[in-house]
Amino acid sequence: xxxxxxxxxxxxxxxxxxxxxxxxxxxxxxxxxxxxxxxxxxxxxxxxxxxxxxxxxxxxxxxxxxxxxxxxxxxxxxxxxxxxxxxxxxxxxxxxxxxxxxxxxxxxxxxx
Amino acid sequence: xxxxxxxxxxxxxxxxxxxxxxxxxxxxxxxxxxxxxxxxxxxxxxxxxxxxxxxxxxxxxxxxxxxxxxxxxxxxxxxxxxxxxxxxxxxxxxxxxxxxxxxxxxxxxxxxxx
Numbered sequence: 003x004x005x006x007x008x009x010x011x012x013x014x015x016x017x018x019x020x021x022x023x024x025x026x027x028x029x030x031x032x033x034x035x036x037x038x039x040x041x042x043x044x045x046x047x048x049x050x051x052x053x054x055x056x057x058x059x060x061x062x063x064x065x066x067x068x069x070x071x072x073x074x075x076x077x078x079x080x081x082x083x084x085x086x087x088x089x090x091x092x093x094x095x096x097x098x099x100x101x102x103x104x105x106x107x108x109x110x111x112x113x114x
Numbered sequence: 115x116x117x118x119x120x121x122x123x124x125x126x127x128x129x130x131x132x133x134x135x136x137x138x139x140x141x142x143x144x145x146x147x148x149x150x151x152x153x154x155x156x157x158x159x160x161x162x163x164x165x166x167x168x169x170x171x172x173x174x175x176x177x178x179x180x181x182x183x184x185x186x187x188x189x190x191x192x193x194x195x196x197x198x199x200x201x202x203x204x205x206x207x208x209x210x211x212x213x214x215x216x217x218x219x220x221x222x223x224x225x226x227x228x
Binding site for chain 1: 118147149154155156157158159162170172173205207216217218219220221222
C-alpha cells in the first residue's frame with residue numbers, strides 16, 4: 003500500500019547547526035510533495051514544496067531535496083534556531099487526487 | 115479573516131453524544147479538507163470538498179461521521195454517537211485552486227470523548 007514515513011521520530015540538534023529531516027515515500031505516482039511544520043497546539047504550517055519534475059528547491063534557510071530513484075525526500079534547515087523546534091511532516095499528493103498522505107512526523111529539538 | 119478558523123478550539127463530550135465542529139476557510143478558497151490527528155500521529159484524511167462537486171468521502175472512518183459545506187464556504191463536521199476512539203484533533207484546511215495548490219490549515223479542534 004501507499005505510505006509516507008519518516009526515518010527518525012526525534013532529532014536533536016545544537017542551535018546554529020544544520021538539520022536534516024528525512025522522509026521515505028512508496029508511491030511512485032506521487033508528483034507533489036510538501037513539508038509542514040507543526041508547533042504545539044497549532045495546525046500544520048506550510049514550509050516548502052517540490053514537484054516531481056525537480057530534485058531541489060530552496061527557500062529561506064530551508065532546502066528540499068527529492069530523489070525519485072529511491073523515493074526519498076529530505077528537508078534541510080540551515081543554522082537551526084530555537085524557533086525551529088516543532089514536529090515536521092512530509093506529505094505527498096498523487097496527481098489529481100488532492101488527498102495529501104502525511105508521514106508520522108519528526109520532532110526537531112533545538113538545544114541552546 | 116486572514117486564515118482558516120475553527121471552532122470550538124476544545125470540545126469535551128460524553129460517549130454517545132453528537133458533536134459538530136466548524137471550519138471557516140480562507141475567503142476565496144474553493145477547496146476544503148478535513149483531517150484527523152491522533153496524539154503523536156500524522157494526519158489522516160477524512161473528506162474533501164471542491165466547489166459544487168460531490169465531496170470525496172473516502173476517508174471517513176464510519177457512517178457516524180458526516181460533513182457538509184454550505185454555500186461553498188463554511189463547513190461542519192458532525193460525529194454522531196461519539197466513541198472514545200474519536201478523541202483527536204480535527205483539522206480543517208482550505209486551498210485556492212484544484213488540488214495542486216498549497217493547503218492552509220486551521221488551528222484545529224481538540225475533541226475529547228469521556
